[in-house]
Amino acid sequence: MRLDVDNLACRRSGRRIFSGLTFSLEQGGALAVTGRNGAGKSSLLAILSGRLRPDAGKIAVSGVGEASLPECLHVVGHRDGLKSSLTAGENLTFARALLGAPHLMPAQALDRLGLGHVLDLPVAYLSAGQRRRVALARLLVCARPLWLLDEPTAALDVASQEVLALLMAEHRAGGGLVIAATHQALGLHDAMELRIDRAAPEVPAVALGADAEEWL
Structure with a gap:
């Protein structure tokens, strides 16, 4: 690219x-x-x-190829873009289904960020640093x-x-x-x-x- x-x-x-x-x-x-x-x-x-x-x-x-620029990128902004009522795993599963080009499974992505233990915890229970790491894990569940x-x-x-x-x-x-x-x-x-x-x-x-x- x-x-x-x-x-x-x-x-x-x-x-x-x-x-x-x-x-x-x-x-x-x-x-x-x-x-x-x-x-x-x-x-x-x-x-x-x-x-x-x-x-x-x-x-x-x-x-x-024929892909547009938005189809080729991940964005991690100031806001984490996570649904607080969903678990960390559910947030990543949703992102994986929405963005396409699946790569790592949610559990694997969280492990890379040192968060394997929060897979089934609602994001609302996580600290600011943990939420940030869940947001960064989106980079790994889809290959862009x-x-x-x-x-x-x-x-x-x-x-x-x-x-x-x-x-x-x-x-x-x-x-x-x-x-x-x-x-x-x-x-x-x-x-x-x-x-x-x-x-x-x-x-x-x-x-x-x-x-x-x-x-x-």
């Missing part, structure tokens, strides 16, 4: 949020989207997922090449952050793409950075050097 974004702009409530965003990702690529609060990081992910229409620019995807992650380490302890870094590395090693909006280190080695700054909105993605890899 290859993703090309050219001269993308976003307008919310009549106000230009950003413009001139350009980057490309090929198989195994990763992009860390950074910037201050309100700069438009979440809006960029919303545009890529198809939930928000861009004000200008083009998005092109290749290498996925592009992961869009909005502050994915929110509410995660250090051990869980390390597991997430491993999962992203495995996904990339298999040819998958990762785009993550973040304020924190994610373990995305050899990633590109796209900093959104309204004062200088046209900031192309650049490859980070070895010194920056430790931060990402």
